[in-house]
Amino acid sequence: MQLTTEERALLAGEEGPGVRQAIEIVVALGKIYGANRLVPVESVQVAGVSYKNLGAAGLAFLRQWAAEGGRIRVPTMLNPAGMDLQRWRELGFEETFAARQNQVVAAFAAMGIETTCTCTPYLVGRVPGLGTHLAWAESSAVSFANSVLGARTNREGGPSALAAAISGRTARYGLHCDENRLASVEVVVSCPVRGAADWGALGYLVGKAVHNRVPFFRGLPLDGSSEESRALWDPLKALGAAMAASGAVALYHVAEVTPEARGAEMLRREHETLVVDCLAAGYWALSGDGKPLKIDLVWFGCPHASLDEIADLAGFAVGKRFVPAVWITTSRQVRDAAEAAGHLAAIEAAGGEVVADTCVVVAPVGGRFKTMATLSGKGGYYAPSYLGSEVRYGDWEQLQRIMISGWWEARHDS
Numbered sequence: 119m120q121l122t123t124e125e126r127a128l129l130a131g132e133e134g135p136g137v138r139q140a141i142e143i144v145v146a147l148g149k150i151y152g153a154n155r156l157v158p159v160e161s162v163q164v165a166g167v168s169y170k171n172l173g174a175a176g177l178a179f180l181r182q183w184a185a186e187g188g189r190i191r192v193p194t195m196l197n198p199a200g201m202d203l204q205r206w207r208e209l210g211f212e213e214t215f216a217a218r219q220n221q222v223v224a225a226f227a228a229m230g231i232e233t234t235c236t237c238t239p240y241l242v243g244r245v246p247g248l249g250t251h252l253a254w255a256e257s258s259a260v261s262f263a264n265s266v267l268g269a270r271t272n273r274e275g276g277p278s279a280l281a282a283a284i285s286g287r288t289a290r291y292g293l294h295c296d297e298n299r300l301a302s303v304e305v306v307v308s309c310p311v312r313g314a315a316d317w318g319a320l321g322y323l324v325g326k327a328v329h330n331r332v333p334f335f336r337g338l339p340l341d342g343s344s345e346e347s348r349a350l351w352d353p354l355k356a357l358g359a360a361m362a363a364s365g366a367v368a369l370y371h372v373a374e375v376t377p378e379a380r381g382a383e384m385l386r387r388e389h390e391t392l393v394v395d396c397l398a399a400g401y402w403a404l405s406g407d408g409k410p411l412k413i414d415l416v417w418f419g420c421p422h423a424s425l426d427e428i429a430d431l432a433g434f435a436v437g438k439r440f441v442p443a444v445w446i447t448t449s450r451q452v453r454d455a456a457e458a459a460g461h462l463a464a465i466e467a468a469g470g471e472v473v474a475d476t477c478v479v480v481a482p483v484g485g486r487f488k489t490m491a492t493l494s495g496k497g498g499y500y501a502p503s504y505l506g507s508e509v510r511y512g513d514w515e516q517l518q519r520i521m522i523s524g525w526w527e528a529r530h531d532s
């Protein structure tokens with residue numbers, strides 16, 4: 119591997135053991151994956167933030183690295199933590215867990231990391247440009263950065279993302295290279311795709327079929343010529359998150375919509391074609407046995423909710439009284455913006471909660487909600503195993519009925 123003079127100095131420990139450890143990790147990964155050089159990264163997103171997943175050993179590892187001089191060189195954010203960092207007590211998180219979680223966040227802060235905890239950095243101002251190199255870790259964020267923004271990142275693990283943040287570099291392999299960004303599966307969608315749950319169901323089906331390959335979509339009802347490209351962000355974040363969960367899709371293209379597929383056929387000459395003409399199988403797969411069920415929790419905000427998504431829920435909440443618990447998980451900044459816009463008041467008056475910094479999958483809420491309904495393909499995919507909950511997957515109209523009645527009535531069969 120070719121290293122610059124500066125990189126060789128970091129490897130020699132000239133900036134201390136914490137930096138040496140970071141660049142050693144980056145170089146070791148590069149050797150494993152056949153990289154011939156490192157590339158500077160513009161930003162990093164670190165996963166492995168919830169104490170539920172990290173545990174005491176992970177916390178000790180972080181503290182040790184910070185004590186050895188591990189300090190970030192590029193803007194770095196965190197994935198969701200295990201609780202709302204401000205309102206954990208009123209949301210029912212235990213004192214002992216909260217103390218440990220705060221220690222984890224403090225260890226990251228000691229490294230200079232911005233303690234924004236979100237899987238949607240692009241909704242809080244971290245919008246990388248086309249072709250920029252990143253080291254992001256959370257699978258839906260990785261998918262969004264690669265696909266919707268045209269930036270370049272592999273899916274980093276917790277230590278490798280931190281190593282990239284401290285060394286300022288990552289190894290140039292995988293999705294950092296042009297040749298790996300071409301699609302090998304053409305996905306022709308011939309059925310209607312209307313709301314968030316449809317995008318999640320489509321993502322679930324395609325992820326299952328393509329695994330970790332790159333799909334190229336045709337036929338999606340999205341207008342890539344619109345001046346307001348951000349109007350496409352909510353559908354595409356739902357699609358990408360579900361594909362990353364049911365498969366391991368880290369990059370996808372949508373013909374004439376996503377930046378690398380505007381005016382370019384990002385499809386290998388040799389490719390498979392997959393036709394999706396019905397989404398019902400996605401709904402069924404994510405809905406357990408589909409039988410009527412009393413619902414304990416309705417969960418929105420996987421990936422973390424945008425301000426528009428919270429506004430929609432607030433509009434529905436006006437004058438209602440929710441029967442089950444209703445949680446909308448989001449970043450602290452979006453929660454603050456929702457509060458300023460008056461959305462929180464309507465949701466809270468109906469009995470819902472806009473929960474910041476965390477999500478239902480990484481928070482220690484297993485056993486608390488025995489049944490759950492969602493319109494997130496990723497949330498629906500992970501909830502049974504992470505929460506031990508029975509899950510129902512429905513569209514916006516079904517979830518509205520559940521919030522009012524507390525019951526899942528029937529499976530979506532369209």
Ligand code: F3S
Binds near residue numbers: 258421422477478496
């Ligand atoms: Fe984000 Fe948690 Fe979903 S990290 S993508 S809200 S499982």
